[in-house]
Amino acid sequence: MAKQPEKKDEVETTGHSWDGIEEYNNPLPKWWVWVFYICIIWAIGYSIAYPAWPGIKSATAGVLGWSTRANVAEEIETFAAKNQAINAELASVELASINENETLKAYAISAGEATFNTWCAQCHQRNGAGVKGAGYPTLSDDAWLWGGTMEEIHYTVAHGIRNEDDDDARYSEMPAFGRDELLEPEEIASVVNFVMTLSGETPNDASGVEDGKVLFEDNCASCHGEDGKGDRAQGAPNLTDAIWLYGGDYDTIMETVTNSRFGVMPPWSAEASPAGRLEEWQIRAVATYVHQLGGGE
Known part of the structure; x- marks a missing residue:
């Protein structure tokens, strides 16, 4: 005769039911529960022994006085x-x-x-x-x-x-030729066009280069030199190379001459x-x- 399958004991339910689906009341394994309790005890002990809980100005120091900053x-x-x-x-x-x-x-x-x-x-x-x-x-x-x-x-x-x-x-301090009204806007434009030629750049308006040269000699050469090669002793940069601290295009040089620069x-x-x-x-x-x-x- 064929062996009849053993009937498994029915697990009781929690009593909850959703659309006819009942929830079994399967307890957690004891080893898992004990591990969970041990973790709780460990966390409490750790928070007492080491810095753990944040406060308004600092965290709790812990009874062991351990500190990463001190280390x-x-x-x-x-x-x-x-x-x-x-x-x-x-x-x-x-x-x-x-x-x-x-x-x-x-x-x-x-x-x-x-x-x-x-x-x-x-x-x-x-x-x-x-x-x-x-x-x-x-x-x-x-x-x-x-x-x-x-x-x-x-x-x-x-x-x-x-x-x-x-x-x-x-x-050292460069005068703000425009902001302080030391030069007129058209004079500043002429100076900028001349300065651009010193480093081999194409001026925005070549017609003002000669006037700009005269204005440069009168207002700028005392620091930058008549040849525009600057003076290290007073921090006046060389204007004849391609190295520009703020930029060597027309608009940037206009801003520099108009309002000056004052890096700290x-x-x-x-x-x-x-x-x-x-x-x-x-x-x-x-x-x-x-x-x-x-x-x-």
């Missing part, structure tokens, strides 16, 4: 202690001699790049590429407004440019200014890094 600060202090000797050497030697010591130079370039990427790359971009048209100069070419020697770069980084925080900041760089040396952020060895490291990017002299 990072401790690690920074450890490496700072290890580098203390070479940092002291970097801060005390003659700037020109840094490039003569291969070990010191390699360390300065590495530390300078890290410092540059932290504090300087926001404006000058990584590798000193600069931002064309925004007034952030390229640091990898040989066009330097204030000089590209180690000493000159160091001074610029330490004291900054046209800021009000450091009395020793580099300072903060002082970075903590020793030179209360607003400074970097120690002397870091300033020297940045100067070394920038100097070797390709445009240092």
Whole structure:
């Protein structure tokens, strides 16, 4: 005779029914329930022992006092202690001699790049590429407004440019020939057309070039030179090359001559200014890094 299939015990339902479909009352496995309870106990213990619950100003500290910030600060202090000797050497030697010591130079370039990427790359971009048209100069070419020697770069980084925080900041100011009504609009147009010819650009109106040359000699040559090649000592740029801090097209130069430009760089040396952020060895490291990017002299 054929074996009859065993009947399985019917699982009782919860009593709920939807369109004739009933819900079985299957309990969770005991192992799953215990794991769930253990997770709850673990979470409570963790939130007591470690920082966990956010507050208005800070999170709960936890009874163990564990902190990722404290761990990072401790690690920074450890490496700072290890580098203390070479940092002291970097801060005390003659700037020109840094490039003569291969070990010191390699360390300065590495530390300078890290410092540059932290504090300087926001404006000058990584590798000193600069931002064309925004007034952030390229640091990898040989066009330097204030000089590209180690000493000159160091001074610029330490004291900054046209800021009000450091009395020793580099300072120059171009007159706003239009805004301050020093020149008439048509005179400014003539000057701009002449300036465009200095760098080999086609002027917007060639008929005003000769008048512009005379106006340039009377109003601009004292800073930019009669030949338009600029004066690094006072931050007056060379107008005869293709390197333009804000742009060399007609409209941009018109804006520059009319309203002038007044770019500001903060002082970075903590020793030179209360607003400074970097120690002397870091300033020297940045100067070394920038100097070797390709445009240092």
